Amino acid sequence: MTVPTTSRVQRWHVIRRSPTFWVGAAITLVWVLSAIFGDLLTPYDPLGTPQDVLNRLQPPSAANWFGTDELGRDVLSRVIVGARQVLTVSLAATVIGTILGTALGLVVGYYGGLVDDIIGRILDAFLSIPLVITAMLALAALGPNTFGVILVIGLVFTPLIAKTVRAAVLAERQLDYVTAAQLLKESSFYILFVEIFPNVTNVIIVEFTVRLGYAIFTVLALSFLGFGLEPSIPDWGLAISQHYQYLTGNIWWPVLFPALAIASLVVGINLVADGIAQAFEN
Amino acid sequence: MSEAAPKPILEVENLGIDYKIGTEWKTAIRDVSFTIDRQETFGLVGESGCGKTTVAMAIMHYLPRNGRVSSGSIRLAGRDLVDLSPNELRDVRVNQISMVYQNPSTALNPSIRIGAQVADVFELMGVPKDERSQRVIDILAKVQIADPARVVGRYPHQLSGGMLQRVVIAMAIASEPTLLVLDEPTTGLDATVEAEVLDLVSNLRDDIGTSVLYISHSLAVIRRMCDRVGVLYAGRLMAEGAAEAVFTDPRHPYTVGLLRSLPSSEIGRDEATLDTIPGFLPPLGADIKGCVYADRCAIAEDICRDVEPDLKPLTGNRFSRCHFPDRAPDLPRAVAAEPPVRQTETEPLVEISNVSKTFIQDGHPVYALNGIDLTIHVGETVALVGESGSGKTTLAKVLLGIDAPDEGSVITLSGEELAAEVRDRGQEDVGAVQMVFQNPDSALNRRHSVRRIIGRAVRLLRGVGRKPSDERTRDLLAEVRMGMEYYNAKPRHLSGGLKQRVAIARAFAGSPALVVCDEPTSALDVSVQAAIINLLAELQAEENVAYLFISHDLNVVRYLADRVAVMYLGRLMEVGPAKRVFGGPHHPYTEALLSAAPDLQEGARIRLEGEIPSASEPPPGCMFQTRCPRKIGEICETIEPDLVETEAGYSIRCHIPVAELGRLQATRV
Numbered sequence: 026m027t028v029p030t031t032s033r034v035q036r037w038h039v040i041r042r043s044p045t046f047w048v049g050a051a052i053t054l055v056w057v058l059s060a061i062f063g064d065l066l067t068p069y070d071p072l073g074t075p076q077d078v079l080n081r082l083q084p085p086s087a088a089n090w091f092g093t094d095e096l097g098r099d100v101l102s103r104v105i106v107g108a109r110q111v112l113t114v115s116l117a118a119t120v121i122g123t124i125l126g127t128a129l130g131l132v133v134g135y136y137g138g139l140v141d142d143i144i145g146r147i148l149d150a151f152l153s154i155p156l157v158i159t160a161m162l163a164l165a166a167l168g169p170n171t172f173g174v175i176l177v178i179g180l181v182f183t184p185l186i187a188k189t190v191r192a193a194v195l196a197e198r199q200l201d202y203v204t205a206a207q208l209l210k211e212s213s214f215y216i217l218f219v220e221i222f223p224n225v226t227n228v229i230i231v232e233f234t235v236r237l238g239y240a241i242f243t244v245l246a247l248s249f250l251g252f253g254l255e256p257s258i259p260d261w262g263l264a265i266s267q268h269y270q271y272l273t274g275n276i277w278w279p280v281l282f283p284a285l286a287i288a289s290l291v292v293g294i295n296l297v298a299d300g301i302a303q304a305f306e307n
Numbered sequence: 308m309s310e311a312a313p314k315p316i317l318e319v320e321n322l323g324i325d326y327k328i329g330t331e332w333k334t335a336i337r338d339v340s341f342t343i344d345r346q347e348t349f350g351l352v353g354e355s356g357c358g359k360t361t362v363a364m365a366i367m368h369y370l371p372r373n374g375r376v377s378s379g380s381i382r383l384a385g386r387d388l389v390d391l392s393p394n395e396l397r398d399v400r401v402n403q404i405s406m407v408y409q410n411p412s413t414a415l416n417p418s419i420r421i422g423a424q425v426a427d428v429f430e431l432m433g434v435p436k437d438e439r440s441q442r443v444i445d446i447l448a449k450v451q452i453a454d455p456a457r458v459v460g461r462y463p464h465q466l467s468g469g470m471l472q473r474v475v476i477a478m479a480i481a482s483e484p485t486l487l488v489l490d491e492p493t494t495g496l497d498a499t500v501e502a503e504v505l506d507l508v509s510n511l512r513d514d515i516g517t518s519v520l521y522i523s524h525s526l527a528v529i530r531r532m533c534d535r536v537g538v539l540y541a542g543r544l545m546a547e548g549a550a551e552a553v554f555t556d557p558r559h560p561y562t563v564g565l566l567r568s569l570p571s572s573e574i575g576r577d578e579a580t581l582d583t584i585p586g587f588l589p590p591l592g593a594d595i596k597g598c599v600y601a602d603r604c605a606i607a608e609d610i611c612r613d614v615e616p617d618l619k620p621l622t623g624n625r626f627s628r629c630h631f632p633d634r635a636p637d638l639p640r641a642v643a644a645e646p647p648v649r650q651t652e653t654e655p656l657v658e659i660s661n662v663s664k665t666f667i668q669d670g671h672p673v674y675a676l677n678g679i680d681l682t683i684h685v686g687e688t689v690a691l692v693g694e695s696g697s698g699k700t701t702l703a704k705v706l707l708g709i710d711a712p713d714e715g716s717v718i719t720l721s722g723e724e725l726a727a728e729v730r731d732r733g734q735e736d737v738g739a740v741q742m743v744f745q746n747p748d749s750a751l752n753r754r755h756s757v758r759r760i761i762g763r764a765v766r767l768l769r770g771v772g773r774k775p776s777d778e779r780t781r782d783l784l785a786e787v788r789m790g791m792e793y794y795n796a797k798p799r800h801l802s803g804g805l806k807q808r809v810a811i812a813r814a815f816a817g818s819p820a821l822v823v824c825d826e827p828t829s830a831l832d833v834s835v836q837a838a839i840i841n842l843l844a845e846l847q848a849e850e851n852v853a854y855l856f857i858s859h860d861l862n863v864v865r866y867l868a869d870r871v872a873v874m875y876l877g878r879l880m881e882v883g884p885a886k887r888v889f890g891g892p893h894h895p896y897t898e899a900l901l902s903a904a905p906d907l908q909e910g911a912r913i914r915l916e917g918e919i920p921s922a923s924e925p926p927p928g929c930m931f932q933t934r935c936p937r938k939i940g941e942i943c944e945t946i947e948p949d950l951v952e953t954e955a956g957y958s959i960r961c962h963i964p965v966a967e968l969g970r971l972q973a974t975r976v
Contacts, residue, residue, distance in 0.1 A: 038329075201750040205813065208707060209767045210729055210737050223754035 039304035046300025052293030056286075060109040071106040071259050073098035082276050092278035094268060100279055103259040104286050110171075110258050111290070115240035117175045122182030122240075123233050129183060130190025131217050131225075135198060141191075148184035156181055157246055164252045171255065178243050182236055189232045193225040227305040234298035238291050245287055261287050315342035316384055316518040317349075317366070317486055323378035324358075324365055324542075326591065332377070333592025335361050336542040340379075340618070343486070348512060348519040350533030350550065352526060354565075354832040356588050358542040359522045363488050366520070367406050368396055384485055401431045405479035409491040411471035415463040421447075421474055422459025428481045442481075449514075450477040451507060453917075467918050469500035476507065483515045490522045497694045498859055499915045502903035505532060506914070524832065526565060527905040530554050538562050541589050541599040544618060548625025558621055558632040560604045564641070568837035570866035572889075576844045579644045581866070583841065584834035587802060598630070605639045606631060642841065647848035650686055656853050657683040657706070657725075657740075657821055662716040664701055664877075673923040675701040676712070677877045680950070683821060686851040690858060690868035690885070692900060696919045698877040699857045703823045706855065707742055708732055720820065738768035738817025745826035747806035751798040757784070758794050761812050768817025783812040786849075787842060804835035808842065815846065823855045828863060840867060861904040865889055870956075873897050876930040877922055879950055883957030892969030894959050895937040929962065937971060939963060 040046050059066065069089075077097030085092045091100035133144050151159075160177045167173040197203065198221070206216045248262030261283035268279035324336035336358045343349040351359045364370050366381055366388065381388040383403060391399065408414050415424055425443045434442055440459075447455035450473040463471060472492060479487060489508065493501040509532065512519055523529050529536055529550065536553050538546040538561065546559040557563045567582035586603040589595060598604070601611040610630055618628045629635060664676040676698050683689050691699045704710040706718060708729030718725045720739060726732045744750035751760055761783055765776040784794065787808040798806055807827065814822050824843065828836040840863065847854060858864050864871060864885070871888040873881040873896060881894040888897060899915045913936050920926055926933050932943040942962050950960040959965060 201744040201746060202752040204709060205742070205744070205750060205810075206752075207709065208729060208737070208742055209764055210732070210734075211767070220752055220755075224752070 036304045040300055043300040043303060045296050045303070049293045049296025049298075049300060052289055053297055056108045056112065056290050056293070059105045060112045063106040063109055067099070067102035067105050069099035069102045071098065071102040072257070082271065082279070084276075085278055091282045094264065094279040095271070100264075100282050103264060104261070104282050107259040107261045107264070107283065107286065108290070110260050111241055111244050111262075114171060114175055115178070115237060115244045118178035118244070119182065119233060119237045119240045121175065121179030122236060123186055123229065125179065125183040126186025126232075127190050127222075127229055129187040131194055131222065133187065134191040134194025135213065135217050135221065137195070137198075145191075148187060151184045152188075156243060157250075160243065160247060161250065161252055164247065169252055169255075174244060174247060174252070178240055178247075181243075182240065186229075186232050186236060189228060190225060193228040194221055197221050197224050231298070231302045231305050234294065234301050238294040238298060241287070241291055241294060314385065315344050316347075317343040317520065318382040319362070319366070319379070320382075321379035322362065322365065322376065322381060324361055324370065325375055325377045326371075327373040327375075328591065331592070332375075334377070334542060335374070335591060336365070338379075338618075339537075339539075339542070339544050341537050341544065341547060343518045343520060345518060346512070346516050347535065348521055348533045350521045350523065350529035350536040351539055352523060352529045352536055353539035354524060354588065354834065356591075357539040359524075359539055360490055361542075362539070363406065363490050363520065363522055366486075366488060367400070367404060369406075402482050403485045404488065405482065405484040405486075406488040406490065407472070407475050407479050407492045409494050411468060411475045412463060414475050415471060417463050419462075420459065421461050421463065421466070425459070425474065425478055425481070428478050432482050446477045446481050447474070449480070449511070450474070452477075467500075468496050469504060469918065472496065472504055473507065476504075476511070480511055480515060480517070484517055486520065487512070487517045488520045488522070491524065493528065494523070494525075498861070498905075499694055499899060499903040500918070501528075501905070503914060503916075505905070508532065525905065526554065526569060526833070531905050538565075541593075543599055543628060544626075545600065545628045546626065547618065548621075548623065552623050552625050556636070558625065558627040558635050559629050560606055560635045560638050561600050563635050563638045564603075565833055567638075567640075568834045570837075570840065570862045572862060572865055574866070575885075576840075576867050577646055577649070580642055580646050580841045580844070581837035582640050582644075583642055583838040585641050598628070605641060606634050606637075647845045649848045650851055652685045652851075654685045655682050656685045656721060658717075658719045659683075659702075659706065660717045660719075662702070662705060662718065663713040664698075664705055664710060664716075665713055668923065671923050673921075674925060675877050675922055676705065679877075679879055681872055681879065681882065683853050683855060685820070686847065686853055687869040688847065688854040688856050688867055690856045690864040690871045691874060692858065692861065692864055692871060693874035693880075693896075694900075694919050696876075696922065697874040698922075699874055700825060701877075702874070703742070703825055703855060703857060706821075707740055707823060734768065734770060739820040740823070741814040741817065741819045741821075742823045742825065743807070743811050743814050743827045746830050747803055747810055748798075748830075750810045751806055753798045756795050756797055757801075757809050760809060761816060764813045764816035779816070780812075783815060786815065786846065787812045802835075803831050804838060807831065807835075807839055811839075811842065811846070815850065815852075818850065819852055821853045821855060823857070825857045826859065827856075829859065836863075843867070861889075861901060873900070876919065876925055878930055878960065879958075880931065880961075881959045882950070883959075887954075887957050892965055892972050894961055895935050895963075895968070896931050898972060899934075899936065929960075937963060937968075 073096055080093055080097040081095055083089060083093040089099050089101065091104060094100055094103065129144070133141050159181050163177040164173055203216060203220060206220050245262035248260050249266045251266065264283040265280050272280055320340050322336055322339045323334065325332040326335050339362060341349060351362060353359050365376055368388065368391065376389050383399065388399065422440065422443050425446065426439045429439045429442050443459055444455045447458060452458050452470065452473055493504050496504065505528065521529065521532050533550045535548060536550045537544045538553065538559065540561050545561050546553055546557065553562060554566065557566060564582070564584040568584065570581060584603055589599060597612040597615055598607070601607040604611065616628050616630045618626045620626055621632055659679055659681045662676055662679040666673040666675055679702060691702065693699055701710065705712045708727065711727040720736060725736060729737060758780060761780045762776050765771065765779045769779065781791065784791065789805065789808050793801065793805065801809065828839050831839060843854065844867065846852065856864065856868060868885040870883065871885045872879055873888065873894060875896050880896050881888055889901065899913055902913050915934050917934055920933055928944040929947055932938055935943065939962060948960050948962045950958045952958045953965050961968065
């Protein structure tokens, strides 16, 4: 059996020459910059002022490129600042899911047998419930708050990531270096985290970027449904849910621009994920 | 095709092949020319990376997308194969050339029944639908599949490796091709199965009158199968000629080096070391002005480094790409012939008594080991031989404490009982019994450096801190003859042989008393194999360590082993000094193993039919009775013979008395 020995340099070489990666990275970077420097870039105060209401639901113009919303706030400013909330929440949720999922996947994959059977079945049962429904149920119980959203999405992702990591660990466990470590009487902890873990990091990195795309989608879907994020903070999902009833009146701009923002961010992250996956999987 | 034309079937002329690596085209094959006549078998032999498979792929038009034929021509029966249209190519592949690959399990579609896959070939050939199933049965019978009607309904995973390779060969010969290309068709098969497949290929070749291009890394297999051979090195044909001449009177230093690297049956490790080839294969596309082999050649002179020699004709219709072909036979040795001197002790080190191991698989017991008694003495090499599935690896795992044996099994180390599992063993016992693995790629953690891999073993097995462990790590590297430049290297920077040295250094970190070597050289090239065997012999002399040496390669066993234990279906069939076991009279199973081994010397053979039975349903009576060519009757089927010590230090498990075996086996020659 041949063991893949792609070096870091070769991997970077593949990424560097991948247009997929660069297009995705450019789109993602725009939103990351918006999230960090949003307050400096917005033409108007995204939270609006009391007088704005006089100016409500104005179509795109030279003054308000993306038009104004139902409270007369500048849609462009709210779209720019809205990146911050969704990016931090989905990043935090994905990190939690990846850490928990990796730990679980390592243990289940390494011990196998009964541990695998029991935890594996529980994970399968968990996975059979649609993701958004699980999250909604949990949030309904927790009450809407940002931290709750992070935790719930993180936990919902845990079994998905655990399954992927488990499969990678199963393959590693067959290799002789694991037997060699056992013959040195290494502890299971050492074998798992020092011997096996570094060899499955590729899989984890790819899984992380893929999940990040899903997390963004889930966060926004939840906020659209009215779960989670605090209403005062500009948020794309919430903006769509607050304005979609106006679509029938041909007032499309408060919905279209946040929707485009969502689409571009998700596509951007997924392109980055594809580029990374190509480099790590060959 | 015309009957009379004595023209060659395949003509390869000045073939050059490049691969695109990054943005550059690099030369993989340069100026390779050879011809194959009608009904002739031509062998291409060489070590990994020499370009054997690339040549075959070019003939088949299967070069990967980053490969191209940069010069020369390939003609099959006069027709140029390099510039074919897709339709012509299809026609050539259906009717004229067939190929058999190394791994039969990946050559067949796992989700389609055997019959349907073979029938596809006939469909392509345009055989009418109602005739196909009969043709499938006929062709499977032709490759000596015992029950073709049953096999057609099977899926690939239900057949053994040997059977699958027969099916693949059946598909390849279905169209009675003009040229049959075989790329390592028996690598990965047991020697007994290999012998059968090789016999089959020679018979079919004579039967359908096809020409064969046979590619292998094994000199012995090539010698046995081929009329003429070409020796490839770094993409160049270094020598070409009649197989007999090339192997018995080599006229290229590379061929001489390869042949000397092979352990032969005459010389043992206490008589001489194996010669090796120093240095490494040049990297792909390296810019070499002179002879590609000059860097590794002991008789190279200035002209060799400046001018690349041509493939020059010599006497006896053979060729050598060497400036000094006449000096090749007198190539000086790369390593001193003087073998390391060993201490001679006969104190028992490890005593294995009544060791059994039963696995439970899907609720049924599988008897992997059954009442094994074996003693390993201080500083000696005991070889374990037998086909896959005979229990060799299970015995090693039990000894190492990876698998716990059944109740009642006892293993002692220097007189004290060894805990069944490694986690219950003390630091000293853990260090005393270590292992070298078959595949050096998988034996080293590819994320850890050499320093870390060996250093960690030193710290654990000797219980020392970082500083003394670094010192010991450096010593160990020196002991396995590796330079300090590899101290911080990662495994991917090392060649297979160097990786195996690191793995050996790790096994020696705690001054072991016994090292289990599980096929430690079978994944390595011939010249690297010789260096590793020499190293193992030297380390044994220096450290007075005992080896339990598991191997399929009987020539290696014969060279290295002091004693041999032959296993079959979890039992020991014969145990004794290597000279006695190999010299005979031997157990019928040992006799079969020996005659299956491809050797550079020809000899009469007996053949084993069928495969090793399943250990979950062992046969009644003697384990070997279902395949034994010397079965004497009912007693073999009903009563299992005991392992009887018939002379001091030699035991055999057979109903036939040793004297009678000797008489039977003497008539063989």
